[in-house]
Amino acid sequence: MPHLLNVWPSVSRLLAGPSRVLLMFDYDGTLTPIVARPEIATLTDETRQRLTALAGMDKFVVAVVSGRGLADVKAMVNIPGLIYAGNHGLEISGGGMDFVHPEALALESSIAEVTRLLEGQLAEVPGILMDNKGLTLTVHFRSTPGSYSVQVDDMVVATAAPYVAAGQMKITRGKKVVEVRPNLDWGKGKAIEKIREDCGDSPLPVFFGDDETDEDGFVVVQEAGGLAVFIGPTRSVTVALHQLESPTEVSQALALLANL
Numbered sequence: 019m020p021h022l023l024n025v026w027p028s029v030s031r032l033l034a035g036p037s038r039v040l041l042m043f044d045y046d047g048t049l050t051p052i053v054a055r056p057e058i059a060t061l062t063d064e065t066r067q068r069l070t071a072l073a074g075m076d077k078f079v080v081a082v083v084s085g086r087g088l089a090d091v092k093a094m095v096n097i098p099g100l101i102y103a104g105n106h107g108l109e110i111s112g113g114g115m116d117f118v119h120p121e122a123l124a125l126e127s128s129i130a131e132v133t134r135l136l137e138g139q140l141a142e143v144p145g146i147l148m149d150n151k152g153l154t155l156t157v158h159f160r161s162t163p164g165s166y167s168v169q170v171d172d173m174v175v176a177t178a179a180p181y182v183a184a185g186q187m188k189i190t191r192g193k194k195v196v197e198v199r200p201n202l203d204w205g206k207g208k209a210i211e212k213i214r215e216d217c218g219d220s221p222l223p224v225f226f227g228d229d230e231t232d233e234d235g236f237v238v239v240q241e242a243g244g245l246a247v248f249i250g251p252t253r254s255v256t257v258a259l260h261q262l263e264s265p266t267e268v269s270q271a272l273a274l275l276a277n278l
Contacts, residue, residue: 019248019252019256019258019260019261020259020260020261021252021260021261021262021263022247022260022261022262022267022271023262023267023270023271023274025260026274029245029260030274030278032222032245033222033224033245033275033278034278035222036221036222037077037219037221038076038077038078038079038217038219038221038222039077039078039079039221039222039223039224040078040079040081040213040214040217040221040222040223040224040244041072041078041079041080041081041224041275042080042081042082042083042210042213042223042224042225042226042235042239043080043081043082043083043225043226043227043268044082044083044084044085044206044226044227044229044232045059045082045084045086045091045094045095046059046084046085046086046228047193047227047228047229047249047250047265048226048227048228048249048265048268049061049065049069049082049095049226049265049268050062050065050265051264051265052160052193052228054160054161055147055158055160055161056086056090056147056149056158059094060094061094061095062269064269065265065268065269065272066095066097068269068272068273068276069095069097069100069272070097071276072275073097073098073099073100074099075276077278078275079101079113079217079221080097080099080100080101081100081101081102081103081112081113081213082100082101082102082103083103083107083206083209083210083213083225083227083235084102084103084104084106085104085105085106085154085156085192085197085229085231086104086105086151087104087105087109087151087152087153087154088102088103088104088105088109088110088111089104090104090151091104092104092111099112100112101113101115101213103206103209103213104151105122105151105152105153105154105199106154106199106204106205106206106209106231107204107205107206107208107209107210107212108122108153108154108200108202108204108209109122109153110209110212110213113213113216113217114216115212115213115216117212118153119153119200119202119204121200121202122153122154122200122202122204123153125153125186125187125200126152126153128181128186128187129150129152129153129154129155129187129198130150132155132177132178132181132187132198133148133150133155135177136155136157136173136174136177139173139177140157140170140173143159143162143166143169143170144161144162144163144166145159145160145161145162145163146158146159146162146166146170147159147160153199153200154197154198154199154200155197155198155199156195156197157170157174157195157196157197157198158194158195159194159195159196160193160194160195167194170196171191171196174189174196175189175196178198181198182201185201186200186201187199187200187201188200188201190230191230192229192230192231193228193229205231205234205235206225206227206231206232206234206235207234207235207237207238208234208238209235210223210225210235210238210239211238214242220242222242222243222244222245223238223239223242223244223245224239224244224245224246224247225239225244225246225247226247226249226262226268226271227246227247227248227249227258228248228249228250232248233256233257233258236248236256236257236258237257240257240258240259245259245260246258246259246260247260247261247262247271248260248261248262249261249262249263249264249265249267249268250263251263
């Protein structure tokens, strides 16, 4: 898997050709480092300035495609002119888009009920963080002692089991998180397809991401002839064909993109 900065001359030729490029980024672990609590994962001034500059160029459409709730990711990034996709693309705003997946919206009260039950059942687990994002629920155990990890996962699975059995919900996992999501054929890949279609001119897609939930996005982008960039160690298992080590290197790539 080539390091993106090491093969930049060939990558820049690919990106220089089309009249427009759709630049998409996951947030946590991609634009910012993974941290103990989501609210402290803030953009550096340098990254914010570089994203703002790219968003102001006719060449680029810039989007953030995150597992965070839409309002949360918009508040964390807070750059006008971007497209924001929250809850793994179940809700999208910006660039003339105002989308909420209707089937996910219908399960909002059920997600709230699962959250309420888990808040009681996991109340004694140290460092646990429940994040009801309306359309999905994320249980963070990044600050929880490792000895509790299996217990947390098992409790989430058991609590959501009636909804999973009914075909309404599914369980997904990421870096020290377990999620309860609507059981829909929809994720970041489908969201990327929708964003690109709504652009009207099918811009060349580029997607930077670091977690399992980004993999279907990588597939969609590469099948469209675009560029998928995994953020993390070279030996990681991913379908992405290019790699960067860290959010710091993502910021370096932003500076290079501005010079295309």
